[in-house]
Amino acid sequence: MKIIFVGTPDFAVVPLEEIYKAGHEIVLIVTQPDKPRGRSGKLAPSPVKSWALEHDIEVFQPKKIRDEESVDYLSKIECDIAVVAAFGQILPKSILDMPRYGCINVHASLLPKYRGAAPIQWAILNGEKKSGVTIMQMGEGLDDGDMLLTREVMLDGTETGGSLFDDLALLGGKAVVEALELIEQGSITPVKQDESAATHVSMINKELGRINWSDAAEKIERYVRGLNPWPSAYSSFKGKNLKIWRSHVVSSDELDSNGVNAADYKDGQVCFVNKKCVFVATGDGVLSLDEIQLEGKKRMEIAPFLLGNDVLLGEELG
Numbered sequence: 001m002k003i004i005f006v007g008t009p010d011f012a013v014v015p016l017e018e019i020y021k022a023g024h025e026i027v028l029i030v031t032q033p034d035k036p037r038g039r040s041g042k043l044a045p046s047p048v049k050s051w052a053l054e055h056d057i058e059v060f061q062p063k064k065i066r067d068e069e070s071v072d073y074l075s076k077i078e079c080d081i082a083v084v085a086a087f088g089q090i091l092p093k094s095i096l097d098m099p100r101y102g103c104i105n106v107h108a109s110l111l112p113k114y115r116g117a118a119p120i121q122w123a124i125l126n127g128e129k130k131s132g133v134t135i136m137q138m139g140e141g142l143d144d145g146d147m148l149l150t151r152e153v154m155l156d157g158t159e160t161g162g163s164l165f166d167d168l169a170l171l172g173g174k175a176v177v178e179a180l181e182l183i184e185q186g187s188i189t190p191v192k193q194d195e196s197a198a199t200h201v202s203m204i205n206k207e208l209g210r211i212n213w214s215d216a217a218e219k220i221e222r223y224v225r226g227l228n229p230w231p232s233a234y235s236s237f238k239g240k241n242l243k244i245w246r247s248h249v250v251s252s253d254e255l256d257s258n259g260v261n262a263a264d265y266k267d268g269q270v271c272f273v274n275k276k277c278v279f280v281a282t283g284d285g286v287l288s289l290d291e292i293q294l295e296g297k298k299r300m301e302i303a304p305f306l307l308g309n310d311v312l313l314g315e316e317l318g
Helices: 010-021 047-054 068-075 119-125 161-185 217-226 252-257 302-308
Strands: 002-007 025-030 035-037 042-044 081-085 103-107 130-137 147-154 233-237 240-249 270-273 278-281 286-294
Touching (some): 010 025, 010 047, 119 217, 130 161, 217 233
Antiparallel strands (some): 035 042, 103 130
16 A cells, blocks of 8 residues: 555654565655754654655655645645554644545554553553553544554563563554555454543653652552653652662562561661662552662662662661
8 A cells, every 4th residue: 555654753663664564655754853862952853754764765744734734745645544653743634534544543552541642651650461552543532533453462560661662663563564454455343442441641751750759669660660761760869869770569578588677667768778689668568679870870780789889777768
């Protein structure tokens, strides 16, 4: 099929590559305008644009895709279908109706749960037991179109935001190619979403990573994983920012074997420390800091960190 691909970040590159490898003709790539990066503020292309340049495919970068000139530009592109993956702008009905088969979207959740931004991270933050991707026919609302195909993965409690991002990008790539084949054959049956089961999630921001030590250790551990690699879960130690990259909830056996009584400590206090580990009391349970990064220092396992840094019993993280 002749396809217009619409997407911006790394997540969108994998489906784009899979569509290309499947032999479809990508007639145009639509992506967000170049944005300043790093300290220099130099404009840099999106990952999708970089892919397009490498493959010598025409790129369109509208500031506002709803503008009349953007709609007019796209109306002149002959295509069968548009595939959207994490574009970053909402497409108007005038564009949704242009292609022969309309526009389909690769969404990184099992709809109708987790409509909106950052569904990958929120699945981990909320302790879901499974996640996946949904290929849906796009409508005018936010992620509320008919579902065409879903593929799921089970979560085992070790995933990070980064690792699940990679897994779902790969799954989304395979799913969208499968969906395109079924659409072309006329053998796909759209399924309406159950509005009563719909949930919406917001974008991730840096403040979300600030640890509240009054929360349960299980919740904090999920935030450590779900917000890795960005913005990371963080606290403060001796007046410096402390990122926590890896942690685990301390079992009752670990507490007993080390003679730890967490009830003797306030939330956020170091309740046990030796040469190999640091335990911190929380609102419910105890969290072990397994891999950390102190402001101005490299990311490291807790044991080598303790060789060069004093952590005392009763010290507070804030």
